Amino acid sequence: MIIGVPKEVMCDESRVSLTPAQVRSLVDAGHRVLIQEEAGSGSGIGDEAFTRAGAATVLDARRLYGEADLVVKVKQPLPEEYDLLQPGQILFAYLHLAAEPELTDILRERRVTAVAFETIQAPDGSLPILAPMSEVAGRLAPQIGASHLEKHAGGRGVLLAGIPGVPPAQVVILGGGVVGTNAARIALGMGASVTVLDILPERLRRVDELFGGRVVTLISNPYNVEAAALRADLLIGAVLVPGARAPILVSEDIVRCMKNGAVIVDVAVDQGGTIATVDRLTTHSNPTYTVHGVVHYAVPNIPGAVPRTSTFGLAAALYPFLALLAGAGLDEAAQRSQGVAGGINVYRGEVCHQAVAGALHLPCIPFREVLGREARA
Numbered sequence: 097m098i099i100g101v102p103k104e105v106m107c108d109e110s111r112v113s114l115t116p117a118q119v120r121s122l123v124d125a126g127h128r129v130l131i132q133e134e135a136g137s138g139s140g141i142g143d144e145a146f147t148r149a150g151a152a153t154v155l156d157a158r159r160l161y162g163e164a165d166l167v168v169k170v171k172q173p174l175p176e177e178y179d180l181l182q183p184g185q186i187l188f189a190y191l192h193l194a195a196e197p198e199l200t201d202i203l204r205e206r207r208v209t210a211v212a213f214e215t216i217q218a219p220d221g222s223l224p225i226l227a228p229m230s231e232v233a234g235r236l237a238p239q240i241g242a243s244h245l246e247k248h249a250g251g252r253g254v255l256l257a258g259i260p261g262v263p264p265a266q267v268v269i270l271g272g273g274v275v276g277t278n279a280a281r282i283a284l285g286m287g288a289s290v291t292v293l294d295i296l297p298e299r300l301r302r303v304d305e306l307f308g309g310r311v312v313t314l315i316s317n318p319y320n321v322e323a324a325a326l327r328a329d330l331l332i333g334a335v336l337v338p339g340a341r342a343p344i345l346v347s348e349d350i351v352r353c354m355k356n357g358a359v360i361v362d363v364a365v366d367q368g369g370t371i372a373t374v375d376r377l378t379t380h381s382n383p384t385y386t387v388h389g390v391v392h393y394a395v396p397n398i399p400g401a402v403p404r405t406s407t408f409g410l411a412a413a414l415y416p417f418l419a420l421l422a423g424a425g426l427d428e429a430a431q432r433s434q435g436v437a438g439g440i441n442v443y444r445g446e447v448c449h450q451a452v453a454g455a456l457h458l459p460c461i462p463f464r465e466v467l468g469r470e471a472r473a
């Protein structure tokens with residue numbers, strides 16, 4: 097296969113989907129890898145390192161998309177990239193289509209095969225390609241919240257750790273999965289008082305055990321969410337229903353009653369956000385806006401702030417699935433791996449993922465059915 101790695105175009109996005117290590121393995125397996133010039137520079141990987149590993153560099157994104165059978169990138173295509181997508185091409189990336197109706201239409205119209213990193217599930221239900229970026233975003237969230245709680249940044253002027261005689265800040269985390277536990281770890285390490293809410297008791301049990309009871313755990317229901325949000329200095333949104341739009345757990349009325357100068361870091365903004373007033377995306381260069389006196393941080397590519405760490409984590413996690421897709425082709429890869437099968441969001445103009453289709457009010461035609469239909473035609 098010809099595998100194309102474009103330079104990311106999203107604002108302040110310096111990650112790249114592969115490092116020279118994965119390029120070498122792909123080339124050794126007989127594939128051709130095209131890297132857009134400067135694609136790795138933001139992560140500290142020069143073109144020469146890629147070419148030494150066997151890739152060919154391409155100046156122009158149009159040429160790269162034109163030649164590649166499979167495009168592997170980090171973030172979903174932005175409008176300026178839409179007309180680069182080729183019919184029948186496999187697009188392998190974070191897509192978050194439940195929150196991207198326009199992109200979904202484009203992928204359907206152009207008959208792109210869209211395989212989303214974030215809906216690839218391991219047999220135990222974990223999300224192997226989302227996990228490393230959730231670890232990064234979770235670990236960054238308290239650090240981001242702490243800096244925005246400073247007075248000059250618009251926050252209420254609270255130090256996460258407090259000091260002897262003055263209590264620490266209250267950090268409330270909605271969701272006790274990968275983002276939530278990693279956020280709890282760092283917030284606890286920074287000296288905050290931490291509460292985690294989840295709908296699954298087993299998640300809370302795990303958080304309780306992991307932190308030796310030093311984190312307060314609460315079942316997530318409207319009553320507990322409201323009470324916790326109202327006492328939060330820092331509220332972190334970290335819920336996920338795989339493939340679906342994030343559920344809104346905190347209404348505008350609750351935000352209105354939150355402490356003045358409190359900070360919301362809605363990590364789940366990439367799936368549409370879990371706080372009602374998180375109604376827009378922000379960027380690393382201009383990361384916050386304020387509603388009802390509460391600072392809102394809604395950056396959809398938080399790991400882009402630390403591209404060197406993130407690129408190496410992401411590339412290693414996606415590689416086994418990429419190697420399977422490139423080596424066996426989509427059909428065979430989906431046969432062999434439930435993970436790959438669950439990653440297929442759009443195929444030949446149809447939405448194949450139940451939760452994505454549900455969020456966008458579109459019919460869901462399972463991949464096998466589309467394949468069978470094409471074979472009969």
Ligand SMILES: NC(=O)c1ccc[n+]([C@@H]2O[C@H](COP(=O)([O-])OP(=O)(O)OC[C@H]3O[C@@H](n4cnc5c(N)ncnc54)[C@H](O)[C@@H]3O)[C@@H](O)[C@H]2O)c1
Nearest residue numbers: 229230233271273274275294295316335336364396397398
């Ligand atoms: N903004 C970014 O840069 C960025 C980076 C990484 C991950 N994310 C996003 O962060 C979110 C969380 O990812 P994750 O890897 O931690 O997912 P995860 O599946 O590991 O954890 C999600 C948790 O949310 C819980 N949950 C679901 N509904 C809930 C509810 N109503 N109340 C409370 N908890 C509920 C689930 O039980 C689960 O424990 C996702 O939307 C992911 O896409 C964003």
